[in-house]
Amino acid sequence: MLELPNRQMPHSTDAEQAILGAMLLDEKVCEDVKLKLQPDDFYHHRHRIIYETMLILLDQNIGVDVTTVTAYLQDHKRIAEIGGVEYILTIYESVATTAHTEHYVEIVLEKSISRLIINRAQSLIEQGYDPETSTQDLIDTAEQQFSGLARLNQGSDFKQIDNVIIDFIKNVERLSQSTGEVxxxxxxxxxxxxxxxxxxxxxxxxxxxxxxxxxxxxxxxxxxxxxxxxxxxxxxxxxxxxxxxxxxxxxxxxxxxxxxxxxxxxxxxxxxxxxxxxxxxxxxxxxxxxxxxxxxxxxxxxxxxxxxxxxxxxxxxxxxxxxxxxxxxxxxxxxxxxxxxxxxxxxxxxxxxxxxxxxxxxxxxxxxxxxxxxxxxxxxxxxxxxxxxxxxxxxxxxxxxxxxxxxxxxxxxxxxxxxxxxxxxxxxxxxxxxxxxxxxxxxxxxxxxxxxx
CATH class of the missing domain: 3.40.50.300 (P-loop containing nucleotide triphosphate hydrolases)
Incomplete structure (x- = not known):
């Protein structure tokens, strides 16, 4: 990940810890978080490792808690990378409630997108200095790199059919008021x-x-x-x-x-x-x-x-x-x-x-x-x-x-x-x-x- 001189990439250590702590505290939170965040959305390397471990355990139908996460990291000789058992306990003990987890997820996702924009922009800057890169190629690259970013902030969740039907009926009523078949x-x-x-x-x-x-x-x-x-x-x-x-x-x-x-x-x-x-x-x-x-x-x-x-x-x-x-x-x-x-x-x-x-x-x-x-x-x-x-x-x-x-x-x-x-x-x-x-x-x-x- 690119770091600009004397400037840290956008991130929130507290929000990342709060999410991981909530997942350790209440397994019901895990599935909701899993749908919205990828490991790369975490800024800190050790947080990415912990989150990846949790996803692996979930895929294997193993409960996520302090004991199972610690055991997996020890078995795969990665416990030292995240700061030892003590750090897992620190995260766990720092969370008293899971009530605000959704808000913390939004914060982490927003910071992740900001980092992505910065990295892509920096890549474009480097290409701009390349004498073999034409202006049109640069514009095309920018279009491809940034056209889909807006959608990253607007996850498409399931739509319950009754809500879709309400919109459908409104549309049919609107069409019925128009003249002709067009x-x-x-x-x-x-x-x-x-x-x-x-x-x-x-x-x-x-x-x-x-x-x-x-x-x-x-x-x-x-x-x-x-x-x-x-x-x-x-x-x-x-x-x-x-x-x-x-x-x-x-x-x-x-x-x-x-x-x-x-x-x-x-x-x-x-x-x-x-x-x-x-x-x-x-x-x-x-x-x-x-x-x-x-x-x-x-x-x-x-x-x-x-x-x-x-x-x-x-x-x-x-x-x-x-x-x-x-x-x-x-x-x-x-x-x-x-x-x-x-x-x-x-x-x-x-x-x-x-x-x-x-x-x-x-x-x-x-x-x-x-x-x-x-x-x-x-x-x-x-x-x-x-x-x-x-x-x-x-x-x-x-x-x-x-x-x-x-x-x-x-x-x-x-x-x-x-x-x-x-x-x-x-x-x-x-x-x-x-x-x-x-x-x-x-x-x-x-x-x-x-x-x-």
Whole structure:
């Protein structure tokens, strides 16, 4: 353990002695303490040895008292390390009651976390002086080292079912007062909302497709609709396109302006009016765009946490997962890196209590099958993604593969291959590629040639 010059690490000798003394005095205390403290939480070496001995005795169903602890330490020739039998007696005799043991446990745990923070901070300082350590690596290390510390102070105890049921009933009553079937964030797509009841908090949602299926347009439309219809802030991380290209797609979809006209500036009279209306609408939405290429997942999470704290955050969309970078701790193993990325995205969804949408690539093996509809096995580095995701959807356009002039086009199948809290199946939407816009089938104009379904 690191000690700073002329300064002792935070600790409480009295609290540590009081806990050990209470365990020697009353065996009933032992199980409660065992659930909350580890040997390393004790600052003093001899206290760690005594506590480790008590845990061993408990595991062997041997009662914990002065006699059994002393005998074990003597048998294993460790009695001298803790100051002899006299020290065990001193601890035992210093405790008159076990009434305040829980408070002493909180003190010891708090001091232990303080020491952990100091040690990790000192380690970061040492890395900072290393000329071979980049600033980004330092930031990633800090994110990993400190992101979970808050949870150490909030142990998750058993929840008695009657208390959980009370909260459950309150939630059902709240949902019953809402109109319609949508209990999460509405996407603006009726069939999609019927399948999911809206985008739910804590969910990691994967949208995967082969190129040209429209997955980026689909996710952008959802992000745009969520911001507009639910009045929440949305963060978009665009690792493939710059912010200007992404905004061009948003304007095209919102104003129903053909993308090539925006790209060339060849707008007609009605287009200018549509451009003005679309930009006015988008300017008033809480959409935040980050187009940092190759952003590390730790940095992404830190940015989302900051936005959530400062302005509030309702949804995160990432285009796309395979372009994210993990930490260097994976030693160049891409599969481990993707596992880390998907795990951290799921943790972020739970921490911020928001849905997170991540786009994903599919492997080329789709093209080798007669039926081109994607399957779970087509996900790139699929194992961890499939495990961490709450929803996995695939996009499929039959007209892309079947060059048949008789085949009505513009239909996209949204295939729910995994749905942790609901049904799997397929819903259909219209895709107007020229304006980067998905629409409900019933709302598509006749010129789009959408068949009756």
């Amino acid at each position: 209990t999460g964030l509405t996407t603006g797509f009726t069939a999609l909302d019927n399948m999911t009841s809206g985008l739910q908090n804590n969910d990691l949602i994967i949208v995967a497709a082969r190129p040209a299926m429209g997955k980026t347009a689909f996710a952008l439309n959802i992000a745009q609709n969520v911001a507009k219809l639910n009045h929440v802030n949305v963060a978009i991380f665009s690792l493939e396109m710059g912010a200007d290209q992404l905004v061009s797609r948003l304007v095209s979809a919102e104003g129903r302006i053909e993308a090539h006209r925006l790209k060339t500036g060849n707008l007609e009279g009605a287009d200018w009016r549509s451009l003005k209306i679309a930009t006015d609408v988008l300017s008033n939405l809480g959409i935040y765009i980050d187009d940092t290429p190759g952003i590390r997942v730790g940095e992404l999470r830190a940015k989302c946490r900051q936005l959530h704290q400062q302005k509030g955050l309702g949804l995160v969309m990432i285009d796309y997962l395979q372009l994210l970078s993990g930490s260097k701790a994976n030693g160049g193993n891409r599969q481990q890196e993707v596992s880390e990325i998907s795990r951290m995205l799921k943790e972020m969804a739970r921490e911020l209590k928001i849905p997170v949408i991540a786009l994903s690539q599919l492997s080329r093996q789709v093209e080798n099958r007669e039926d081109k509809r994607p399957m779970m096995s087509d996900l790139r580095e699929s194992g961890s993604i499939e495990q961490d995701a709450d929803i996995v959807t695939f996009l499929y356009r039959e007209d892309y593969y079947k060059k048949d002039p008789e085949l009505n086009d513009n239909i996209v199948e949204v295939i729910f291959a995994k749905h942790r809290s609901g049904a799997v199946g397929t819903v259909k939407l219209a895709f107007r590629k020229e304006i980067s816009r998905f629409e409900n089938l019933v709302n598509v104009p006749e010129s789009a040639h959408i068949p009756d379904v």
